[in-house]
Amino acid sequence: MNIQHLPLDQNINGWAALDNRIPRFSSLRGKITANWLVIGAGYAGLAFARRIAELRPHESVVILDAINIADNASARNSGFVIDLPHTVGSSSAELEHANTYRRLLQYGVNHLKQAVHQHNIDCDWMNSGKYHCAVSQQFDREIDNYQQELTSLGENHQFLEKDDLKKRLGTDFYRRAVYTPNCILVNPAALVAGLAASLPENVTIYANSPALQISTSGLIHAFTPHGEVRADKLMLAINGAARGLPLVKGSVFAMSTFATLTEPLTLQQRQRLGEISPWGLTPVNALAGATLRYTRDHRFLIREHVNFAPNLITNAVETGIHARRHQQLFSRLYPQLGEVNMAWSWSGLISITRNGAPVWGQLARNVYSAAGCNGAGISKQSAFGRLLAEQALGEDNPLLSDMSSLGRANYLPPRPLLDIGVKSFLARERWYARSEI
Structure with missing residues (x-):
């Protein structure tokens, strides 16, 4: 198998730059x-x-990553450790799927919480909850449905309208929201780096070591620009980059998202907002709306716009265009x-x-994969990677x-x-x- 595309972003990851x-x-x-x-030092590969x-x-265990660990895709997300599905559905089958x-x-x-506390990973771990928000009346029904679905699941939540949202978020931009209290917010670069640094002694990580060619016939054999790894078994944790691999059979693709972090607000600027605590916000339409955060160090994160990225490359010009949109x-x-x-x-x-x-699951003899996160990657891929290890070793876990x-x-x-379709x-x-927006 030849790796056809490697990730490239010409811009500094703000989360990594903070620490x-x-x-x-x-x-x-x-x-x-x-x-x-293990190829890929994101949440699935590390778990x-x-x-x-x-x-x-x-x-x-040897882990290879194509770039610096704190600069990979797992380190560049918005830092939401999601505890609930964004959408549930109302039929019995949909509710059971949501329960799963x-x-x-x-x-x-x-x-993740256990690892963070056990190894004292300093990643701004905060149980701040999450606001699922709509701007226009057009999406009132989606907010109402989400409320009802959370009630069906027996999940604690709170419905908020414009005036109450303004008190909590410092803006009257949003019309309605459902708040769920158990979403965790983190600095994802610090989290993924801390998880990597705290692995057991029998795990070795190599960064800036992309696997350019992989042989799975007989013994696993992977070639990097300056080295080779021979192993008994292989786990692929490369998400959208897996599309070109024959074993994946073209069932996954990559999209790029764009984010901006502000400078920290001064005391005077914070006073204009009112007394607000750190928060996270997801839009009712994830592809068209904006994900926002107000961080512990008084910065705003804006993540908005999604592009098809089949070659895994985003240049500075493209990011610059969306940076202006964020402003x-x-x-x-x-x-x-x-x-x-x-x-x-x-x-x-x-x-x-x-x-x-x-x-x-298992793609071939001695080859395993956890890819296709479809969002909520921190918690979802951490679960998927851990459970895949237990399946590979024949362990018994009811979540399998x-x-x-x-x-x-x-x-x-x-x-x-x-x-064309995407x-x-x-x-x-x-x-x-x-x-x-």
Whole structure:
């Protein structure tokens, strides 16, 4: 298997730039052997490696990542450790599906929390909850339905309208929201770096070491620019980059998202907002709306716009265009903060499957994969990676039946048909939800 595309973003990841204590890992030089090879040091790959190392302490695990650990796709997201599915549905089948995802998400949250506390990972871990918001009356029904669905699940939540939202968010931009109290907010770069640095001793990580070619016939054999790894078994945790691999069979693709962090607000600027605590906000339409955060150090995060990214590359010009959009959106949200400067803008990658099911499980003899997160990647992929390790080792976990019930990712058409389909879908969603930004 030849890796056809490697991720490239020409902009500084603001989350990593905030913390100069983030550890760096050396790149691979020379030839090494291991019992297990994991390609991709995101949440799925790290969770898989940790669980393998815990259950098989005498076996060696090697992790390869194409770039710096605190700069990979897992480190570039918005930092929401989601505990509940964004949408539920009303039929009995939909409710059961939502229950399954709730169990898996909360399993991921709990094990991340355990690792953060056990290893004192400084990642601004905050149980701040989440506001699921709508701007226009057009989406009142979606908010009402989400309330009813959470009630059906027995989940604690709160319905808020414009005036109450303004008190909590510092803006009257939003019309309605449902608040759920157990979403965790983090600095994702600090979290993924801390998880990597705290792995058991039988795990070795090499950064800036992309696997350029992988052989799975017989012994696993992976080639990097300056080294080689031979291993007994392989786990692929490369999400959207897996599309070109024959074993994945074209069932996943990548999209880029764009984010901006502001400079920290001064005391005078904070006084204009009122007394607000750190919060996170997701839009009722994830593809067309904006995800926002107000951080512990008094910055705003704006994540808005999604592009099809089949080659995993985002250049500075493209990011710059969306940085200007973020500045304009921020000015509409917070006209009282017009002089606040933007500090960093960057892009990140998410992986998508057609039917929402993951590319998870055993792909071939001695080859495993956890890809296709479809959002909520921190908690979801942490759960998927850990459970995949238990399946690979023949361990018994009742959540493995939940994973099986998610089904398999559907086949996607080849390019350029895929390009046409994805871009058309995005255009429709943006038009439909144009009132939300």
